[in-house]
Amino acid sequence: MQPFDNNEHPHRRFNPLTGEWILVSPHRAKRPWQGQKESANSATLPQYDPACYLCAGNERSDGTRNDNYTDVYVFNNDFPSLLQEEVAPQADSSPLFQLKPERGINKVICFSPRHDLTLPEMELEAIEKVVDAWKEQYIELGSRDFINHVQIFENKGAVMGCSNPHPHGQIWAQSSLPTNVEKTQANLKSYYDKNGTSLLADYLAEELNRRERIISENEHFAVLVPFWATWPYETLIISKRHFGNITQMTADERTAFAAILKTITVKYDNLFETSFPYSSGIHQTPTDGQDHPEWHFHMHFYPPLLRSATVKKFMVGYEMMAEAQRDISPEKSAAVLRELSEVHYKQK
Template sequence: MMRTTGELADGREIIWYDVEGSPPRVPGTDERDLPHTATSSQMRQDVLTGEWVAIASHRQSRTFMPPADECPLCPSREGRHTEVPTADYQVVAFENRFPSFSSHTDGVVPVDDGIEHMRAGVGRCEVVCFSSDHDGSFGSLSPEQARLVVDTWADRTTDLSAVEGVEQVFPFENRGAEMGVTLQHPHGQIYAYPFVPARAQRELESARAYRAETGRSLFGDIVEREVADGVRVIASNDSWVAFVPYAARWPMEVHFFPRVQRPDLPSLTDAERDDFARVYLDVLARFDRLYSTPMPYIAAWHQAPVHVDRDLAWLHLELYSTRRGEGKLKYLAGSESGMGAFVGDVLPEQQAEQLREAGA
C-alpha cells in the first residue's frame, strides 16, 4: 500500500491510498476558500445510564443528498472543486468537515456537579471513500480494491489510536437512504471516540464474566459453536466465518469473525485481510440478490479499545439491515426505542437459509 498525505483548504488532513506499484501520487491543491474548521462539539453524560451523548449542532448544516454532479466526494474537475483535490483516486481518507468529535473544539466549559456532566467532544471523525466511482458500491469493488480499503482501515486505526484522548476507533459504513445516508457516493466513516461506547463495554463485560467462569474466550466459543452447528453459517474460508447470530436483533444480520483471535484491524495478517475481502464481497452480493433493489445496511467494526481489555476483545464486523421484506422496513418502535428490547421479525435460521440460497 502506498500512502500520500496532503492538506485541505481549511487545514484538515487528507490521505490518498494506492495499491503498491501504482504511479507516484502527487497531492493536489485544494483551491476552495474555506474557513478553518472549529466546532462546538460537546459530550453530556446521561446520569441514569452512565452513557455519553455527543451533541454536535453544527452538523445541522452538513451537505444533504446533492445531485451526482455536485457530489463532494467525487474527484475534483475543472470548475468543480470537491473534498478530494485530485482528478482521480483509489481510496482516500480525510477529516470530516462536519465532525461529531474533533480536536478543534471551541467554547465548551466542562461541568461536573454530580448530576450534570459535560466536556468537550474531543476526538476525530474521518470519511473514507472506497472508490472514485460515484455509481459504485463496496459490493462492486474488486477483491484488490476491497483489500486496499481494509489496509486503509487498519492504517487509520493505528494513527487514530495514537491521538491523545482517543479510547475507541470505530470504522463503519451506512449504505442507503433508509439507513440515514446523506451522500450517495460509496464511502464509510471512522469515529475516534474519547470513551468506550456502551455496546462495546457490554460485550467486553460479558466476555470478562464468561472467562472468569470458564477460563475460555466467549467470542472464541461462539465461533466454535457456530462452525460446529453450521445451521447459521453463510460463508467461510481459511481465516473467516460469516454467520447469522443466534439472537439476531435485525431482520437481516451477519457477523464476521476471524478464526484466530485478533484485537483489531492492524493485527490482521496479509492472508487474513485478503480472506476478509473475499468473504465480505460474497455476503454483500448475497444481500443485494435478496430483493429487487440493493439492500440498505450498516457495517460496524468492533475492535478492541485502545487502552483497556485488549486481551478480551476479538475483532469482528457486524453487518445488518432494517429491510424485513420486499418494500418493507423494520422501525425501532416502542419496545426497541423505549426499552432497548428488540423484537425480531425473521428467525435467524431462516435468515441464514435465505442468504445461503442467494449464493452465486
C-alpha cells in the same frame, strides 16, 4: 405441555455481547419471505457525478478540492461530530446532570472513485485496499494520546441516513468508549476472566458445529446470522483465529476478510435485487494502550429490509418501550441468505 419448538413458539434469546435479551415471535412468520419480489425505484448512477462532493477532483462544501484519487481516498470530515480541542469540564455537583467534554476526530473514507460502485460490485483487490485504509487509520488515529476508541463504520443507502450515494464509510475516533462498545468490553472481559478463552471464539466453534446459522465461510472468517440477531437479516463476521484488531491480521487473513465482505454484501444485494441498505461496523480492541486479550475481531451488519426492496422493519412501540423483537427466526433468515448466489444479480 407441548415440547418447545424455536421456529414455532415465542421465546427470548440472550445476547452475550451486550447482556440484553430479545423477544422472538416466529409463529408470526411461518415461512421465509424470499418468494416476494419488489424492485426499488432507483436510477442508474453515473460513474462520475460533477455535482457529487465525494467524486475525485470535485470541490466540497468548505471549498476544499478532492484529490484526483484512483482507489481509496481518506479526508477529515467537513462536518465533524467531534472536535480535537481540549476544553475544561463543567463542574456540577448533581449526579442527575452529569456531563463531560468529548474529544475526537471524524474522517470520511471513499472506497472508490467510481460514483456508481458499492462494495459488492467492487473487485476483490479494490476491497483489499479499503481494508488496508481501515488498518492505516486505526493505527494513525489510535496512536493519538487522547484517542481510546476508533469506530470504523458504513451507512449504506438513504434509508440508513446516508446523504450521498458515492461509496464511502466513516471513522469516528474518540476519547471515551461509546456505550455499546463499553457493554461489549465488559461482557467479553467477564467471560474471558471466568473461562480463560475468547467468548466469540467459543461461540463461533459452537456455530460451526451446529451449522444452523452459518451463511458462508472461508479459511479465516465466517459470516453468520447471530443467535440473538435483532434485524431480519442481521449478520456477524467473526475471525476464526483469536486476535483483537485489524493490525494483527496476516496477509492471508486480509484477503480472506475482503473476500467474506464481498460475499455477504453480494448476497444482500441479491436478496431483493436492489442495492441493499445497512449499517455496518467493526468492533475491535480499544486504543487505550492496555492489553485486551478478551477482544476478538468481528464486524456487524444491521440491515433494515424486511420483505422486499421497499418494506422495512422499524423499531417502534414495544421495541422502543420494552425490548427488541423479531418475527422471522435467525435460523430461517440464515437459510435464506445461505442459499443466495455469490454472483451479483447485475452480472447474471
